[in-house]
Amino acid sequence: DSGVTQTPKHLITATGQRVTLRCSPRSGDLSVYWYQQSLDQGLQFLIQYYNGEERAKGNILERFSAQQFPDLHSELNLSSLELGDSALYFCASSVLGRVNEQFFGPGTRLTVL
Amino acid sequence: AQTVTQSQPEMSVQEAETVTLSCTYDTSESDYYLFWYKQPPSRQMILVIRQEAYKQQNATENRFSVNFQKAAKSFSLKISDSQLGDAAMYFCAYLDNNDMRFGAGTRLTVKP
Numbered sequence: 001d002s003g004v005t006q007t008p009k010h011l012i013t014a015t016g017q018r019v020t021l022r023c024s025p026r027s028g029d030l031s032v033y034w035y036q037q038s039l040d041q042g043l044q045f046l047i048q049y050y051n052g053e054e055r056a057k058g059n060i061l062e063r064f065s066a067q068q069f070p071d072l073h074s075e076l077n078l079s080s081l082e083l084g085d086s087a088l089y090f091c092a093s094s095v096l097g098r099v100n101e102q103f104f105g106p107g108t109r110l111t112v113l
Numbered sequence: 114a115q116t117v118t119q120s121q122p123e124m125s126v127q128e129a130e131t132v133t134l135s136c137t138y139d140t141s142e143s144d145y146y147l148f149w150y151k152q153p154p155s156r157q158m159i160l161v162i163r164q165e166a167y168k169q170q171n172a173t174e175n176r177f178s179v180n181f182q183k184a185a186k187s188f189s190l191k192i193s194d195s196q197l198g199d200a201a202m203y204f205c206a207y208l209d210n211n212d213m214r215f216g217a218g219t220r221l222t223v224k225p
Contacts, residue, residue, distance in 0.1 A: 002157070043204060043215040058213060090158060104158035 003027065004105035006091050012111045018079040021108045025072055025093030031055070032074040033094075033102060034066055038087035049074055050097070081112045117207050119216035126195045127224050133180075134190045134219045136205030145209040147181065147188045152218070153201040161203070164188065195223050 003026035013019055025032050034046040036059075045058035049068035060066075063081075068074045078085060088107045094100040116139045126132035138147070149161040164172045164181050172179050176196075180189045192199055200223045205216040 042217050045213040045215075056213075088156060092158070101160050101163070103160075107156055 002103040002105065004091060004093050004103050006089075006105040006108050008108060009106070010109045010111075012113065013081060014113055015081055015083060017081050017112075018077065019081065019110065021076040021078070021089055021091075021110075023074045023076070023091030023093075023105060025074070025091075026103055029093035029095055029103070030072065031094045031097060031100075031102075032068055032072070033092040034060075034074070034076050035090040035092065036087045037090060037107070038084075041087075043090075046076070055097075078110070083112050086110055086112045117205055117214050117216040119203075119205055119219050121219045122217070123220045123222070125222045125224060126192070126199075128195055128197060130195055131191060131193045132195055132221065134192075134203050134205075134221070136188045136190070136216055138186050138188065138205075138207045138214075140186065140207065140209065142209045145207060147179075148206040148208065149177070149179070149188075149190045150204045150206060150215075151199075151201045152204065153198075158204075162190065192221075197223050197225060199223050 005024045007022045030051045033048045037043045046060040047066050048056040052068050063079050066076045090107045091105045092102040094102045118137045145166045147164045151159045151161050162172050162174045162177050171181050176193045178191045202218045202220050204218045207214050
């Protein structure tokens with residue numbers, strides 16, 4: 001158990017819908033990262049937040065957005081969902097910046113039908 | 114954009130033997146970090162080992178060690194005395210100030 005929690009564990013929805021994935025980092029970790037793992041695209045870094053502020057952006061689509069709240073939990077919002085958005089979405093956290101060890105959550109499996 | 118290439122989609126090793134997983138990367142940066150992550154069937158991502166590019170000494174963590182060749186942009190992972198629990202997908206990852214990228218992964222099978 002990494003100490004990072006993600007909810008829900010599984011999510012099934014339809015194209016065009018909007019969903020929110022939630023992540024709670026390990027106690028004391030200030031950075032939160034979001035990753036997408038799909039069969040055709042592999043594992044991709046989406047976005048990083050540090051202490052409530054966006055720190056780095058990866059291959060995140062404009063239909064996707066994220067935020068980190070004052071209690072340091074984070075949410076990833078996915079809108080206008082497409083079939084290709086079906087993937088495993090990981091959240092990770094680290095004490096400070098990205099060079100520190102990142103602890104991954106168990107992931108949220110999103111299926112878009 | 115930085116790319117990370119793992120040329121071995123699958124590898125197999127006999128229990129107690131040694132196996133090396135390959136990774137090459139492309140970057141114009143001089144300051145960066147490299148990682149190997151393990152993803153067992155549970156899908157949990159677990160950090161195996163980390164290498165800072167400014168360090169010449171190869172990182173080692175128990176049975177896991179790397180061969181970091183900065184000029185060749187190569188970062189291979191050696192697993193010694195392989196155990197059944199080492200069976201997993203292994204991802205090589207690159208990180209600099211602006212980007213983090215993963216390779217496509219190598220699936221390691223350990224035969225008893």
